[in-house]
Amino acid sequence: MNEKDLEKIVAEVTRQLTGNKVAHKASLVFPKINLGKGVFDNMEEAIEAAKKTEEELKVMPLEFRDKIIARIREKIMENKELLAEFAVHETGMGKVGHKILKHELVAKKTPGTECIEPKVWTGDQGLTLVERGPFGVVGAITPSTNPSETVFCNAIGMIAAGNTVVFNSHPNAAQTSNLAVQLVNEAAEEAGGLTNVVTTVMKPTAESGNILFKHPDIQLLVATGGPGVVKAILQSGKRGIAAGAGNPPVLVDETANIRKAAADIINGATFDNNLPCIAEKEVIVVNEVADELLYYMQAENDCYKLVGEQIEKLVQTVLVEKNGKKIINRDFVGRDATVILKAIGIDAPENTRCIIFEADENHILVVEELMMPILGIVRVANVDEGIAIAHKLEGGNRHSAHMHSSNVHNLTKYGKVLDTAIYVKNAPSYAGIGFGGEGYTTFTIASKTGEGLTNAQSFTKARRCVMAEALYIR
Numbered sequence: 001m002n003e004k005d006l007e008k009i010v011a012e013v014t015r016q017l018t019g020n021k022v023a024h025k026a027s028l029v030f031p032k033i034n035l036g037k038g039v040f041d042n043m044e045e046a047i048e049a050a051k052k053t054e055e056e057l058k059v060m061p062l063e064f065r066d067k068i069i070a071r072i073r074e075k076i077m078e079n080k081e082l083l084a085e086f087a088v089h090e091t092g093m094g095k096v097g098h099k100i101l102k103h104e105l106v107a108k109k110t111p112g113t114e115c116i117e118p119k120v121w122t123g124d125q126g127l128t129l130v131e132r133g134p135f136g137v138v139g140a141i142t143p144s145t146n147p148s149e150t151v152f153c154n155a156i157g158m159i160a161a162g163n164t165v166v167f168n169s170h171p172n173a174a175q176t177s178n179l180a181v182q183l184v185n186e187a188a189e190e191a192g193g194l195t196n197v198v199t200t201v202m203k204p205t206a207e208s209g210n211i212l213f214k215h216p217d218i219q220l221l222v223a224t225g226g227p228g229v230v231k232a233i234l235q236s237g238k239r240g241i242a243a244g245a246g247n248p249p250v251l252v253d254e255t256a257n258i259r260k261a262a263a264d265i266i267n268g269a270t271f272d273n274n275l276p277c278i279a280e281k282e283v284i285v286v287n288e289v290a291d292e293l294l295y296y297m298q299a300e301n302d303c304y305k306l307v308g309e310q311i312e313k314l315v316q317t318v319l320v321e322k323n324g325k326k327i328i329n330r331d332f333v334g335r336d337a338t339v340i341l342k343a344i345g346i347d348a349p350e351n352t353r354c355i356i357f358e359a360d361e362n363h364i365l366v367v368e369e370l371m372m373p374i375l376g377i378v379r380v381a382n383v384d385e386g387i388a389i390a391h392k393l394e395g396g397n398r399h400s401a402h403m404h405s406s407n408v409h410n411l412t413k414y415g416k417v418l419d420t421a422i423y424v425k426n427a428p429s430y431a432g433i434g435f436g437g438e439g440y441t442t443f444t445i446a447s448k449t450g451e452g453l454t455n456a457q458s459f460t461k462a463r464r465c466v467m468a469e470a471l472y473i474r
């Protein structure tokens, strides 16, 4: 047994001791992922196969892409429970019930070919149209926090655009991601016999990612993940779409419905144990209504408030020192609030959903993107101070920000100053991706490169086609 194997066993035992053992349904058997159906041994083969399929896909009618996508949606619905359990089992993060909902959202609200709108001009000089064409083979990097959701969502949008896709998924979620790749290929085969419409490698690594980044057959890179991969994509020299980290603040002013705000914030912040990049990560509240907000969070929304030394203990537990810098302790990312509380010696009620504490805006747990059901609450004197602090805490990601208020001028000012890709007003953060809010969904929100909520159109290139002095028939 080598050191890595030993580490794995220790991690598993620790996970079970700290109570995050997955309630695995006896009826569900986790599949063993074998090579085939888009899963290859090495990256070169995966790219070659996707390139070959791209030649076939590009001559197929749009109707064929629609058929594949319709079948992918069915596959997601048929396998949502298995995928949700598999992801929690493999990564140790998140909540099965919420992951099932996320899969349903992807299946039902990820748009397809309807997004690819041509543009037409006709006039005395003829007819010009701009059509949206595929890039070819897309290289997609996916996260551990929404592994299969991102593979499916990217696959639907990228295939709708006419591309094939090579995935390099997060190593900690490779099995779940690869199962999703296999299901997409099953869908494409069943819809019309096309295979390897998406491909990947059995064991994704930094090395396989590097091959993908540099390969001449990859025309577009799309990365969904933290700052490391965003930096890598921006430096790749290729066309890149970068969906990076956020640290979404939520501001509550004195005009808000405080009872509803408390419920909405905790529902958003605890969804899948705070893994979504759009989820509320810290609260800024006008002092006048702060006590009321804290009351409802505890009395009606199962929050546990830490005070004094308990907060310092939390810092020591959920952060670790690396190269002289404090970074998040991955062992607690996406874990239940009760597990985190137990780790700092607190036996909280089983139904505890979120840990809250009061702090100032410089507190490290307020500044850092934790992805844990933990919310620092910052009191401010008035809404203008709140907007300024929220702006600072968002950290320039321009990703997501939320607000509870009934004053349209305050809501407008916040939206303008924060300047984020997603801004949810008077609802939980997940309304921003179409869950309890209007509009389509995506699991790749590209704030850094400006696409915002990506859809099929984001994965196309514009092509102008001109007929001079003819084809205008008015």
Ligand code: NAD
Pocket (backbone or CB within 6 Å): 141, 142, 143, 144, 145, 146, 168, 169, 170, 171, 209, 224, 225, 226, 227, 228, 229, 232, 243, 244, 245, 246, 276, 277, 369, 443, 444, 445, 446, 447
């Ligand atoms: P992560 O950054 O650890 O990994 C994401 C992916 O990038 C993985 O496939 C990983 O292998 C790869 N990667 C990491 N560093 C790389 C590098 N230097 N070069 C090339 N590839 C690299 O992220 P995670 O923990 O899986 O996901 C959580 C992070 O992703 C959070 O910061 C979250 O906010 C962000 N996220 C953003 C979105 C969005 O739509 N904007 C969606 C989901 C997650």
